[in-house]
Amino acid sequence: MEQFGTNYLEERNLVKRWPQPIPAIVALIFTLIIFYGTWWIFQDPRGLMRMYTPYVGYMYTRWWLIVLIWMVYLFNYWPLKRSWLEKTHPITKGIVLTAISFVLLYVLIKGFFEGLVGNLGIAYFNPGQLTKLPGITEFFAIEYAALACLMFAAIASWLSPAWVVACEEAPWQNLKQPAKGISILITTFFLSTLIYFMTMHSHMGILYYPWQYFTSIAPPYWGNFANTVSGNFHVSWIMCCTVTVWIVETIWERYPFNLIKKNWLRHVVAFFGIIAIAFAIHFFLYFAQELTWGPAIRGTRRAFAPDWRWLHVGEMAVFFLVPAMFITFYCGNWPKKFSIPVNALIRTALTIFAGILLYIFYYKTSHLFLGTQKGFSHPQQFPMIPTIWLINIWLVHHWFMDNWPGWKIAPKTADEIIRDKEAEEALVRDVKWGPSFGWGLGFGAAAGVIIYFITVGLLPVFYNAIDIIK
Incomplete structure (x- = not known):
């Protein structure tokens, strides 16, 4: 029976054309x-389509990521x-x-969010509906609609892969496609909506004056805790x-959650x-900003505003995702010669x-070649x-193009697939619960506390010593 691309990523054998680090x-x-060519075409404010408004470009970027995840995962x-x-x-596969992903992306934005939901459900998903309201210009109507779409995308970009990574597609892992994909899509989309x-x-409900008390919780319930009514607290x-x-x-190769043997417990604990x-x-990245820039002040704007600080937490987090992807996609998840915990560390x-x-x-260079504005907290x-x-480009290159031209695909034989699976299981079995593991956990916890306080002490020093933006 046709399995389509099930386990294709796990079972393909990418062979380097040259020794490392040349392929990477x-x-x-x-x-x-x-990246730069497509950025100039689609995003750059000096380029062709100039979608970096910034919310329109942000919306399409986030939803393209989700469409790629849907197609593959x-x-x-x-x-x-x-x-x-x-x-x-x-190259043919990539094109x-x-x-296909672009077509799905366009149908999703223009057909579902703007056309269906924006016309028949919630007005702020459709710029045309928003321009009918007094005081909203076309620019802000487009930006508000894009903001609503990308806020939904932020949630979907977490839950869509989380159901595969943490829950391992359960309880539909044995279904054939497209039944399995549809089941996971409906479930994660429902949770994303909720x-x-x-x-x-509620964030969207307070963007229009007067606040929409009848249709949203206004002011939002997180206002006192987060020191802002902005939804950026949740975006963070x-x-x-x-x-x-x-x-x-x-x-991390799903470590340490893959140590749990019972399926249901592993899924719950992982999620x-x-x-x-x-x-x-x-919370740590927000605290780090307090240490470097000083306390946030409610009512101010830009770098001292709590809403921007929460947004910047999410921005900082993504900077760490980029090298993680590169290590996995192009460095073969180096190193691999130690135990799983040591490798992951x-x-x-x-x-x-x-x-x-x-x-x-x-932050030192982006304004020079991306068309962004200089500064940490500039609205652009x-x-x-x-x-x-960039991550989307890497996903296309790794998932669709098999890392060409640095690698070539050589499908594994059935015996090779079995051996690889046994080797992975053996690595997990080598990490056993026991006295040594307990000592390791204790030492790791103590080291983590020490590193935390060292980091807290050094952050202001590093900030004063390094001029990122002059």
Whole structure:
């Protein structure tokens, strides 16, 4: 029976054409060329389509990410056949699959959100409906509608992969496509809708004066705790959830959750464990800004405004996702010679270090070649757009084009697939609960506390010593 692309990513054998680091360098140069070319065409304010308004470009960037996830993680390349994926040239695959993703993206935005929901349900999803209201110009109507769509996208970009990574497609893992994909899509879309109304809808309800008391909770319930009525508070922790899902999936190889043997317990612990890790990142990165820039002041704007600080938490988190993706896609998840915990620890350290360097590089140079504005908190400075756009390019390159030209695909034999699976299971079995593991956990917890306080003490020092923006 045709399996379409089920397990295609796991079972394909990508063979390097040259020894490392040449393939990784070639892939980086190749994808950066595509990134900058497409950025100029679609996003750059000086370019052709100029979608970086910024919310319109942000909306399409986020939803393109989700469409890519749907196509590969939820639907396993359905309706394309496995033989086509294995035999078609990577360039052809990249063009065809990217074109399909663009069509789906356009139908989703223009057909579902603006056409269906915006005309028959909630006006703020459709710019045309918003322009009928007194006091709203066409520009703000487009921006508000795009903001609503991208806020929904933030939630969907977390839950769509989370159901695959944490819940392992349960309880539909044994269904054939497209039944499996449709089941997961409906479930995650429903949960996204539910969370959207509890986290983002009230934000939209206070954008129009007078506040929409009848249709939303105004002022929003999180106002006193977050020190702002802005939905950026929720954007922050949801973005941290998105980043954490992919950290767990890539450089952590689903560790430590894969140590849990019972399926239902592993799924529950993984799903809520990811959320717990995300909240830790969420609050720490906000606290880090307090240490470097000083306390946020409610009622101010830009860098001292609490709403921007929460938004910047999500922005900072994405900077760490970029190197994590690169390590997995183009460095073969190096290193692999140690135990899973040690490998994951080294990769995490590399990710943090590279993420900090990328953060500094971006704010020093982005205004020179991306068409953004200089500064941390400028209204035209949204680093999540170019970083996620780059990640989208990498997903297309890795998922659709098999890392061409640095790699070539060589499908694994049945014996190779079995051996690889046994090797992965053996690595997990090597990490056993016991006295040594307990000592390791204790030492890790103590080291984590020490590193935390060292970081807290050094952040102001580093901030005063490094001039990112002059």
